[in-house]
Amino acid sequence: MAMTGQDILALVRDLFPICRSLTGDGVRRTLARLAEICPLEVTETASGTPVFDWVVPPEWNVRGATIRTAAGETVVDFADSNLHLVSYSTPVRQRMSLTALRPHLHSLPEKPGLIPYRTAYYKPDWGFCLEHRRLAALAEGEYDVEIDTTLAPGHLTYGECFIPGASDEEILISAHVCHPSLANDNLSSVTVAAFLGRALAGRRLRHGCRILFVPSTIGTLTWLARNEARLGRIKAGLVLSCIGDAHAFQYKRTVGGAALIDRVMGIVFRDHHQDASIIDFFPYGYDERQYNAPGFRLPVGNLCRSTWGEFPQYHTSADNPQLLSAEALEGSLDLLLQVIETIEADRTYVNLSPKGEPQLGRRGLYGAIGGAQSPRDFQLALLWLLNQSDGTRSLLDIAERSDMPFALLAQAAEALEENGLIAAVEADQGDRQRHASD
DSSP, rough: HHHHHHHHHHHHHHTTSOOOOOHHEEEEEEEEHHHHTTTEEEEEEETOEETTEEEOOEEEEEEEEEEEEEOOEEETTTTTTTTOOOOTTTEEEEEEEHHHGGGGEOOOOOOOTOOOOBBOOSSSOOOOOOOHHHHHHHOOOOEEEEEEEEEEEEEEEEEEEEEOOOSSSSEEEEEEEEOOSSSIIIIIHHHHHHHHHHHHTOOOOOSSEEEEETTHHHHHHHHHHHTTTGGGGEEEEEEEOOSSSSSOOOOOOSSSSSSSSHHHHHHHHHOOOOTTTTOOOOSSSTHHHHHHHHTTOOSOOOOOOOOOOTTTTTTTTOOSSGGOOOOHHHHHHHHHHHHHHHHOOEEEEESSOOOOOOGGGGOOOTTTTOTTTTTHHHHHHHHHHHHOEEEEEEEEHHHHHOOOOHHHHHHHHHHHHHHHHHEEHHHHHHHHHHHOOO
16 A cells, blocks of 8 residues: 555544544644644634624633543543534533433434534534443433533634645635544545645646635635635635545536536546546535535535445444545545646647648657557547647547547647647636636
8 A cells, every 4th residue: 555545544543533623722733733744824713703694603622521420430531532522512510310411412322332423513502422322321310410611702713725826726625624533524535635735735736726624614604704805716626525435436516517627527537437426516515515605606516435424434433544544545635636637737729730630640649659548549639639729629628529538638739739739728818718618
């Protein structure tokens, strides 16, 4: 196994014990660790700040939480798993009967050995999560409940890794950092995104790449509110979720279904991941629904392996590092690089010898071998490019029309350009033409 996949999995294990939520020191500790992997700028927004129809909540931090019998026996301890405490629980210190305690205890009767994940973000409440078999074994009597948390004015924290490009246009990658000890959802995406930042750092890019590590919903909306004036720079984007297990890839389209990212994902899946699937947009899931809201309509889709809510370990203690594999994590990183490289290579060309086919043989192009492809495939790619390069069709257009691999067409374009047979159209002109055709 290549070391990159093992490195990503090691980072998952490092971050897994940290208790993350919408706000608080757990998010800061996570971002500090990610900053060791990729360049990261951290932004804080004060509690009480209006964000469209929302308000940044108080900051939540936790020092500990336990349930003990009257005899002092510990029944549930946050120190054993941070899933034991309902996220954003208010402070509690009191003795109560099991009858009074039960409404605050959450379990999964259908999965009696697992701890569920629950939150109480926007309504003051408290609770514990535990295995159903442990709950069923609780004896009648009194219990001492202690939740040592704070809910106070503070900040919401998010991180950005930005790799600049030659143009102002950006590719956006977004992962949420508000989940506690859950590995596939969503440490897999957080860690793969960090290693994507490391892989791109120092590269010469046409487009900037902005990687966001944000608390779900309120964090994403906060970033959108703070950056509304420059959202038009986003050319394509992906929200990442659950990309560390063995399932085949799935892509959820943007709300319009025909954005650049929708087309790129179709080509990348066709060329490299034939077992992958594509589904239409629906307004539930992760933060793609925020980016695709009517007031933004940003070209951002969702990439996952397992679908939220549809794998048995989802939002339970079974979503741990053992569910992930180094191979799957590295495969997800490779896919993201394929997507970015496709967007980077997508150019519009004009044929400089348009009156009939130019003579390829005297230029050493007839019968040339392009990489591992056969001479005939490479020759056909050359001919497709010469035929379609009228200044209005991009490589992506030609890949869709010809059903030829995008990478082969890009290689053929490079050969034709080196021989003075085609020339790239200015980027802004090509973009205008493609947008008009959409």
